[in-house]
Amino acid sequence: MSFSLPPGELLQLTGENGAGKTSLLRVVCGLLPAESGDILWRGVSIREGRDAYHRDLMYLAHLNALKLDLTADENLKAGVGLRRDTTRAEREGVLSDLGVARCADLPARVLSAGQRRRVAFARVLLSRAPLWILDEPTTNLDAGGVALIERLIREHLAAGGSVLTAAHHGLLAGHPSARQLALAA
Numbered sequence: 523m524s525f526s527l528p529p530g531e532l533l534q535l536t537g538e539n540g541a542g543k544t545s546l547l548r549v550v551c552g553l554l555p556a557e558s559g560d561i562l563w564r565g566v567s568i569r570e571g572r573d574a575y576h577r578d579l580m581y582l583a584h585l586n587a588l589k590l591d592l593t594a595d596e597n598l599k600a601g602v603g604l605r606r607d608t609t610r611a612e613r614e615g616v617l618s619d620l621g622v623a624r625c626a627d628l629p630a631r632v633l634s635a636g637q638r639r640r641v642a643f644a645r646v647l648l649s650r651a652p653l654w655i656l657d658e659p660t661t662n663l664d665a666g667g668v669a670l671i672e673r674l675i676r677e678h679l680a681a682g683g684s685v686l687t688a689a690h691h692g693l694l695a696g697h698p699s700a701r702q703l704a705l706a707a
Contacts, residue, residue, distance in 0.1 A: 523559075529652070530699055532675060532685040534692065537705035543688035544584060546705070547657050550686060551581045563653070577605070580651035584658050586642035590631035594622065594641045597630055602648040616644045620670065635662035643671060654678060656687040 523546075527533050535543040548554040550561055552568050552575070561568045568575045588597045598613045617623045620640040625633055630641065639662045646654055654675075660668045672694055675685055679699050687693060694700040 525703055527653075527684045527686055529682045529684055530679050532679060532687065532694055532697070532700040534700065534702045535686070535688040535705055536690075536692075536702050538707045541705040541707040543705055544657055547581070547655055547686065547688055551579065551655055552576070553581075578651055579653045579655060580646050580649040581655045582642060582646050582657065582659060584661065586638045588630040588638055588642060591629055593627050593629055594633065594637075594644075595626040597641060598644055598648060601645045605649055605651075608648055613644070613648065616647050617641070619647070620644050621667075636664060636667055639663055640667065643674070647674065652683045654683065654685045654687075656685060656689075658689055659687060660689065660691070660693070 525533060535546060537543055545554065549556050552561075552572065563571065563575045563578065566574070587601070588594075589600070592600065594617060595610065595613055598617075599608065602608050602613075614623060614626055617626050617640075620643060622633075622637050622640045622644075625637050625641065630638060633641065639660075643659065646656070659675075660671050663671065675694060676697065678685060679697075692702070
């Protein structure tokens with residue numbers, strides 16, 4: 523398999539359950555070893571340029587990776603804090619943009635599944651990473667949440683960012699910078 527993902531483009535992996543979409547995302551992130559071949563980022567193997575690659579990458583897995591006893595704000599401060607410092611106002615601003623500002627001081631365990639997904643996506647936005655790798659980014663979101671995520675992805679692409687995603691429904695259908703790669707089971 524071979525594909526490229528230039529700045530400003532979205533590549534969506536499609537296929538049936540079990541086709542390998544999530545596994546491929548994990549390989550591209552460097553979380554699983556590739557059985558053969560190499561993954562290049564900016565012309566350098568991710569094995570050789572691992573630190574630079576991981577600085578440019580933000581991965582949102584199918585699960586939200588939130589600590590349930592921490593508040594939404596504490597989760598963002600800790601999760602993004604591994605990459606860079608953020609201010610409370612910056613975190614609150616992103617939570618507000620995602621429609622969950624009122625959840626900032628609530629423990630993640632009391633949030634709905636959709637609210638948790640929005641908080642997890644806030645981590646993506648706060649990362650400032652040019653490459654987003656998103657596994658089912660609209661899981662548990664209502665129609666308004668899906669539209670919001672699509673808008674944020676379009677804005678990221680317009681700013682020169684790249685998105686590799688796996689999703690069961692077409693994201694940004696008809697968008698000129700969105701392509702699909704079908705995986706067979």
